[in-house]
Amino acid sequence: DIQMTQSPSSLSPSVGDRVTITCRASQHINDYLSWYQQKPGQAPKLLIYAASNLPSGVPSRFGGSGSGTDFTLTISSLQPDDFATYYCQQTYSTPQTFGQGTRLEI
Amino acid sequence: QVRLQESGPGLVKPSETLSLTCTVSGGSLSSYYWSWVRQPAGKGLEWIGRIYHTGNTRNTNYNPSLQGRVTMSVDASNYHFSLQLTSVTAADTAVYYCTRDNFRTPIRVGAADSWGQGILVTVSP
Numbered sequence: 542d543i544q545m546t547q548s549p550s551s552l553s554p555s556v557g558d559r560v561t562i563t564c565r566a567s568q569h570i571n572d573y574l575s576w577y578q579q580k581p582g583q584a585p586k587l588l589i590y591a592a593s594n595l596p597s598g599v600p601s602r603f604g605g606s607g608s609g610t611d612f613t614l615t616i617s618s619l620q621p622d623d624f625a626t627y628y629c630q631q632t633y634s635t636p637q638t639f640g641q642g643t644r645l646e647i
Numbered sequence: 648q649v650r651l652q653e654s655g656p657g658l659v660k661p662s663e664t665l666s667l668t669c670t671v672s673g674g675s676l677s678s679y680y681w682s683w684v685r686q687p688a689g690k691g692l693e694w695i696g697r698i699y700h701t702g703n704t705r706n707t708n709y710n711p712s713l714q715g716r717v718t719m720s721v722d723a724s725n726y727h728f729s730l731q732l733t734s735v736t737a738a739d740t741a742v743y744y745c746t747r748d749n750f751r752t753p754i755r756v757g758a759a760d761s762w763g764q765g766i767l768v769t770v771s772p
Contacts (some may be wrong), residue, residue: 542711575691575758584744584765585692590758628692632748632757634709637682637694 543567547640554645560616562643563628569609572634576614579642580625588627589614606638608633619645651745651763657696658769659739663767670743676700676723680748680757682756683730685741686765693741697748698728735770742767744747 544567554560564574572592577585587596589605592612602617616623624647629640651671655667682697698719699706709717711733721728732739743766746759754760 573756575756577759582697584762585759586762587758587760590749590754590760591756594753596754596760630692630694630759635697636712637697637757639692639694642691 542636543570543634543638545608545631545638545640547627547629547643549643551644551646553647554619556567556619556621558619560615560619560623560645562627562629564607564612564614564640566610566612566631566633569635570631572610573631574605574607575630575632577628577630578623578625585628593604625639649747649749649761651761653743653745653763653766655766655768657767658771659735660738660772661736661770662734665730665735665739665770666689667730667743667745668727669709669729669763670727671747671750672726676721676726676728678751680706680750681721681728682746682748684744684746684759686744687741695730695732702742705723726745737770740770 546565546604574592577608578588593605604615606613625643626642626644628642650672652670659665680697683695696709702721716733718731745762745763749759749760750757
């Protein structure tokens, strides 16, 4: 199985901060990397696909980069609505695997 | 816009079989993979498996960590797909989500672009 390691596990940023979350794959996954945002009591929501692409409706303050084994999710200016848990996921091979999550706490 | 809705019993006894259905509305099942993901309370996401809209076993993949206890099926004409998990224990207590995995352009990489709201399944006597 491909292991996905996120860091940090938690973060306590302030509104307006630039936030960076990293995700490392245990082997090469090309750009088969997605990011999800999950708020308490809700299903995850797709935030980034193919490492750097935003689905329609996702604010442009979210950005993704990377290829191969190292990936980054960046929030350019944190908004109150962004306090949530973020997961990376590889879909390069099965079983698909998720990172352990990064919780942004107030 | 496609919508997914999980349904099934919220309580299952140990050693019995967990059975869930995901009903798809607002779109066709064609040309997509359909997956199940679960999340124990306070923990991360675990991929259970996926099935292609044709239901072909060659395009069905399960997580080996579930040790052969998983079976998925699809009924495209009735817009739903299903999950069965046998010999459940307390460790299978979780919120279960169904998702649509999109390998079509532009998403291409199979990201889960639609999710059900989730259903809590508790394994308890």
